[in-house]
Amino acid sequence: MNVSGRPFRTIWPSADGAAIEIIDQTRLPHAFVIARLATLNDAAEAIRAMLVRGAPLIGATAAWGLWLALRADASNAALDHAHATLLATRPTAVNLRWALDRVRAELVALAPAARADAARRMAMEICDEDVALNRGLAAAGLPLIQAIAARKKSGERVNVLTHCNAGWLATVDVGTATAPLYAAHAAGIPLHVWVDETRPRNQGASLTAWELLNQGVSHTVIVDNAGGHLMQHDQVDLVIVGTDRTAANGDVCNKIGTYLKALAAHDNGVPFYVAVPSPSIDWSLQDGRKIPIEERSAAEVSHLTGRRSDGTVTTVALTPEGSPVANPAFDVTPARLVTGLITERGVTEASAAGLRRLFPEHRVG
Numbered sequence: 001m002n003v004s005g006r007p008f009r010t011i012w013p014s015a016d017g018a019a020i021e022i023i024d025q026t027r028l029p030h031a032f033v034i035a036r037l038a039t040l041n042d043a044a045e046a047i048r049a050m051l052v053r054g055a056p057l058i059g060a061t062a063a064w065g066l067w068l069a070l071r072a073d074a075s076n077a078a079l080d081h082a083h084a085t086l087l088a089t090r091p092t093a094v095n096l097r098w099a100l101d102r103v104r105a106e107l108v109a110l111a112p113a114a115r116a117d118a119a120r121r122m123a124m125e126i127c128d129e130d131v132a133l134n135r136g137l138a139a140a141g142l143p144l145i146q147a148i149a150a151r152k153k154s155g156e157r158v159n160v161l162t163h164c165n166a167g168w169l170a171t172v173d174v175g176t177a178t179a180p181l182y183a184a185h186a187a188g189i190p191l192h193v194w195v196d197e198t199r200p201r202n203q204g205a206s207l208t209a210w211e212l213l214n215q216g217v218s219h220t221v222i223v224d225n226a227g228g229h230l231m232q233h234d235q236v237d238l239v240i241v242g243t244d245r246t247a248a249n250g251d252v253c254n255k256i257g258t259y260l261k262a263l264a265a266h267d268n269g270v271p272f273y274v275a276v277p278s279p280s281i282d283w284s285l286q287d288g289r290k291i292p293i294e295e296r297s298a299a300e301v302s303h304l305t306g307r308r309s310d311g312t313v314t315t316v317a318l319t320p321e322g323s324p325v326a327n328p329a330f331d332v333t334p335a336r337l338v339t340g341l342i343t344e345r346g347v348t349e350a351s352a353a354g355l356r357r358l359f360p361e362h363r364v365g
């Protein structure tokens with residue numbers, strides 16, 4: 001997507017061929033900084049410290065991390081170590097395990113001397129595939145927005161609420177929840193996006209707003225608690241969110257606060273859709289109860305970082321020193337609250353039968 005009119009992906013091989021480059025998302029929206037990852041530890045740290053984040057981009061970065069590791073040592077032991085190191089970085093997004101297992105399964109069959117080149121090719125393949133999957137989500141989700149637009153008076157905008165950042169910054173390009181939005185915008189549908197700020201790390205306020213601004217999509221940032229009120233007053237036609245892991249029965253794990261949006265949408269008869277590329281489906285889980293929920297640092301809740309009027313970026317304390325803080329980063333929205341899942345193979349009901357119909361090749365459990 002465009003940054004100041006110039007097209008970017010979120011991750012790419014460096015021009016000198018010796019490293020990977022990423023957009024450092026911890027610096028957005030106040031600075032656009034490109035970071036270089038040259039080693040396994042660079043890649044693991046970039047995921048852990050959330051320079052890259054969002055389930056699909058975490059998976060893609062991990063695949064590149066295997067390449068970085070194998071360039072230095074392509075033995076079985078080094079491959080296992082790199083796989084374990086990357087897998088331990090963040091627990092919730094299943095795309096991480098999906099990407100690591102996929103690359104490792106192919107590499108173990110190869111002689112060590114052939115592994116680094118194969119890992120590079122596979123990492124590139126995962127990146128290109130992610131973009132194609134997201135284009136599939138755009139094609140599947142666009143008719144939902146078109147149908148709402150068709151019921152409106154001419155020129156009246158379609159209001160979509162989204163939570164966290166499931167945009168191009170969370171993927172290699174295009175985004176998941178944003179894919180239908182960008183498609184609707186490109187099709188000339190009058191669109192307005194309510195952007196939940198998404199405490200504590202504010203991925204909505206910092207990242208989704210920055211993305212939409214760069215693409216020229218009309219949007220308004222709201223505090224996380226405003227969504228229910230807007231729904232009660234007919235200000236939201238549709239909710240679309242992303243997912244870090246969706247169980248085989250359609251239970252959806254996503255950024256903390258998603259569940260409350262789903263409850264409010266249910267209470268107000270607002271359709272609640274989840275954009276789910278297939279690598280985000282965990283076929284080994286029959287429901288969402290066993291999805292590991294990442295507990296992140298207390299400082300994300302007790303402190304806030306922002307830009308001062310003189311341009312410097314600073315961090316301030318919000319809570320009284322000594323008040324305990326809890327920071328679960330994700331929650332699970334039960335399938336019964338989800339109107340539908342937008343996948344690259346089409347839209348389906350959030351249920352085991354619905355997912356099985358679209359993905360008959362997968363076995364559950």
Ligand code: MRU
Pocket residue numbers: 053054055056093163164165166167170171175176177203241242243244254255329
């Ligand atoms: O903690 P993050 O920023 O990695 O969490 C991201 C989200 O929860 C997104 O909504 C989810 O990954 C879907 S990304 C396409």
